Amino acid sequence: MAKPEPIMDAPIAGQSLTTEVGGRPWQQPAKYSTVEDALEFYAKKITDPAINSSLLDALEMGTPVSSVAEVIVQSSAMEGLHTIDVSILLLPVVMELIAYVADEAEIKYNMGIDTEIDQDIIPDSIIELAIKKAKDKMPEEEEEEKQEEVMELNEELPEPQPTGLMARTETEDTPMETPDAEPEATPETGSLMARRA
Secondary structure, eight states: OOOOOOSOOOOOTTGGGSSOTTOSGGGSOOSOOSHHHHHHHHHHHHHOHHHHHHHHHHHHTTOOHHHHHHHHHHHHHHTTSSOHHHHHHHHHHHHHHHHHHHHHTTOOOOOSOOOOOOTTOOOHHHHHHHHHHHHHHHHHHHHHHHHHHHHHHHHHSOOOOOOSTTSOOTGGGSOOOOTTSOOOOOOOSSSHHHHTO
């Protein structure tokens, strides 16, 4: 009887943090620290007839050269042979090296970067995105029209008069009398000033 396999056979969260620092190959100093050293390693490895037979078989089955080169370079970075930045710099060179080996073996291959784009056909995703953007802009235009209407109504309303203790009244708007001018004497019979004369 076959033993049932567990459904969730994945690493436990945080399991990668349980090993000692430097216990993984990519946490160690790289074996090839420069692009030139790593390229020498790949040139020997890819052009070796014992190894490149499986590589050529993969290319004959239609696997793109870019995919094969990415797998080779990334697996070497995981093994600690070189750093990730060196692998990024090496990728186009390794692709050309694999293409050279395939040309020498007279094998047709696909580089994986020759995607033809028909300029006359617009993809549905771009059309949907344009429609969505147009719909998003519609409410903004309506809001601007409403704001313009509100501003027009506000201009038509009279300005409210200020009120309160600090508000100016009509009597304050009249010019004040200067202190040099003497007030005109009004003859009043009942006042103290009138009696002086």
